[in-house]
C-alpha cells in the first residue's frame with residue numbers, strides 16, 4: 001500500500017497532508033527524500049539545458065545532485081548528438097562520466113573548460129559557496145577555476161542568506177595529514193569555533209581524500225560577520241592547508257530546485 005502511494009507520485013507535490021504524516025511517519029521521511037531528489041533533478045536538468053552547448057568542454061562536479069546532471073548530459077548527447085568532453089572533479093565524477101558513456105578528458109588536454117556544473121552544500125546571498133561535504137573540494141576548485149562559468153545545482157535546502165544558516169557541518173579544509181593539529185589550533189585561535197577531523201564511516205580512522213589528505217570541518221562561530229574572501233586567503237596561507245571549501249567569487253549562476261517542482265535562480 002505504501003508503495004502504491006509513493007508510486008502514484010501523489011507525494012511529489014511538496015504538500016503532505018498532516019493527518020497522513022502522523023499516520024505514516026516513515027512514509028513522510030521517504031516522501032521528503034523523494035521531493036529533495038526531485039528538487040535536485042530539476043535544478044540539474046535546467047542547468048544542463050541552459051548552459052551546455054555543442055563542441056564544448058564540461059566540468060563535472062561531485063555529489064548526489066551531479067548524478068542528475070550527468071544523466072541529462074548523457075540524454076542530450078544521445079538525442080542531440082552533442083560533442084562534449086567531460087572533465088571530472090573526483091573519482092566519483094570520473095565513474096559517472098564513464099558509466100554515462102560520455103567522453104572523459106583531463107586538464108592536461110583541456111585546460112580551458114567552458115562550463116563546470118557542480119553541487120554545493122550551501123550558497124549565500126553573495127554567491128559564496130561551502131563545498132566539500134563529499135570531500136572533493138580540491139579538484140572541484142581546480143576545475144571551477146579553469147571554467148569560464150561555474151554553475152551550481154542544488155535543492156532548496158542549500159539556499160541561504162548567510163553561511164551556516166542551513167548547513168551545520170562546517171567549512172571543510174583539506175590538509176596534509178602531518179599538519180592537521182597545528183592547522184586546527186591556528187584556525188581556532190584566530191577565528192574561534194571548533195575544527196573536527198572528519199572520520200570515515202565504513203573504515204576505521206579519518207577520511208582520506210582522493211588526493212591522500214585529511215579534512216578538518218570548521219564549525220565557525222555562529223552569528224560572526226565574516227569577510228569570507230579574507231578568511232579564505234588567510235587560511236590558505238597556513239602551511240599544510242591544501243584547499244578550503246569556501247568558493248568565493250567563483251560561481252556565476254545557481255539553480256535551486258524547489259519542492260513544488262519549480263526552479264529558482266540566482267546570478268552573481
Ligand code: 5RP
Pocket residue numbers: 061062063064065066118119120121130131132133134135136137140
Ligand atoms: C562534494 C561537494 C558537493 O557538491 C556538495 O557536497 C553537495 O553535494 P550533494 O549534491 O550531494 O548535496 O562539494 O565535495
